[in-house]
Amino acid sequence: MMQEEEFSSKAYLDMELLRFTTAGSVDDGKSTLIGRLLYDSKSIFEDQLEAVKRASIKKGNETVDLSLLTDGLRAEREQGITIDVAYRYFATPKRKFIIADTPGHVQYTRNMVTGASTANAAIILIDARNGVTEQTHRHTFIASLLMIPHIVVCVNKMDLVDYTEEAYEEIKNNFSDFAAKLAVKDVRFVPISALKGDNVVEKSKKMPWYHGGTLRYILENIHIGSDHNHIDARFPIQYVVRPQRDEFHDFRGYAGRVAGGVFRIGERVKVLPSGFTSKVKSIISHTKELKEAFPPMSVIITLEDDIDISRGDMIVKENNGPKIGQDLDIMMCWMSEKPMMLNGKYAIKHTTADARCLIKDVKYKVNVNTLEKVTDDKSIGLNEIARVSIRTTKPLFYDSYRQNRKTGAIILIDEATNTTVGAGMIV
């Protein structure tokens, strides 16, 4: 708790950032859990709490409804539901956290995918009375599809199953059997009661059989240092910096955010699509010259040789390039009420590159509740996930999403409305 522990500016400057996603409905106790994490880390202010108290009384609730803290829009308050992804912030003395709070029902798959796209960790909530359900399958599948590196399974409402180890162990085993079929690397379990506060921030006295850490402890200690790809160097060019001032007359810098690997001064690099090679002359961050750059740093790179480079090009290592191609297989989550058009054309965005593409084929659709592949239905509507083949108008420089979440992701845009209609992960 911030105000009781001595606040240290120095420690704050040296904190890490963890982004996690929570999926679930009010019934799972998701809002209560978030409310508890925020409340117990003193991230809820008096005036916010006052507003929630007033709203609770207005709605006729007897107790303060912490879930009201996470409702943003008028329609959400009126209907008592979460429609959109909401972002919440809290900090403990060890880390700063960003929560992407998403609704958990099947009709909000697109919001879950959106929240999951930037997360390092996912919290999967399971009601201890109900065990592993279709909803658990769906949330876990989405977390694995979006390659969220860490999953924390919270078996909630332990107070309603008398805090028994058996109930917890059974759920743990069922979940592990299911997760074995998916590409999830790091799964942790914690038995909690969000309502009573057991094992959320304070260690529970009711479950002496549990020897692991509290949820907050787990979130504070997950190792996130290796979540980025530090092997395959990728630098998509965002913007070319050419100052029109005398002292930097010949300066030509390539601005971008490192998407993978480590770039160092003096190393040989290759520029795509031209294929020309050069050496890294300098790596600049404002007035500082750096020796190296790694994800997710935003820097400017200059090269020894004068090469024609523009936005959408990519700097890579000479001996380690991405795949280059126009025919891609994609796991696509559809985000529009207008169904996907087979043989339809869309604008596509991939790293900093823009192109157009054609949907050539739907290979199968995934039932997000059972994970079954459906091959006889090629119509893809809102919230559906399918494996599709596309052809782009120009070659993309890509990695599989599994290898790199930055260079393996695409979005599709409807060319008539300009809205984002599809989110894709390159297979």
Place this chain on the structure above:
Amino acid sequence: MEQIKKYNLNHLRELEAESIYVLREVAAQFENPALLFSGGKDSIILVHLSVKAFWPARIPFPLVHIDTGHNFEETIVFRDELTKKIGAQLIVGSVQESIDEGKAVEETGYNASRNLLQTTTLLDTIEKNKFDAAIGGGRRDEEKARAKERFFSHRDEFGQWDPKNQRPELWNIFNGKKNMGENFRVFPISNWTEMDVWQYIYMENIDIPDLYYTHVREVFKRDGVWLANAPFMTRKPSEKVERLRVRCRTIGDISCTGLTESMADSLEEIIQEIAATRITERGGRADDKRSDAAMEDRKKEGYF
């Protein structure tokens, strides 16, 4: 004072990298963007990040100040010095002009504020200069309607925000495509909290107006909030003017900026104060207190 662990950024550097990335996307995806500058700490940070994003080139967009005419004088002095220092172009949209031209009507009464009128002037300034993106310092932790805001927030030809029909925003791929007449609001520091902003100001040693530090000022209390006494402020008979040591936690139009009693005269002290504080920074903002959905409603109409 700052350690970079091997291949790991601390959270302020990660937020900085994210914001710089967003600013560069704006420069790359839009023809004619502008940065909305209010003179407050969030827009000062935006300017600082912009300078870093494009250095050694100058920032490739002008600063736009929507001037209500009801400013703290220090803000204007600070604004002019900063624009001169970084060699940026400054465009001022005047609420007074909107009133004189009959496009906006001055509010009357005790709680009269030009905060709402800013929307008219802002939309006019955007239209007149044909800006296709306006960069703002909004943060998601400020207010519950802002918690659902995108980095790239699409606005229709009337500048309206449609909260129920926002574009999904995935990974770090931003979709700035639009039809003629439409534009975007862009919020590069969406993921920063008030504490992050202060810590960053401290870490980077960024100049901020003296109003943020303790000073003696004539103030009066309304609805539990200290407001600055100024010629255009109408006081009720019961509202007595006092001289107190105060500082601003946010800086906006003088008519709706609450002041906090404080002795903090250094960044370290401000940070300590914020770490211990129990009221949100917008708790002192009269413009948010009008209703539960005050911010949501204003944003729908085109407020930033």
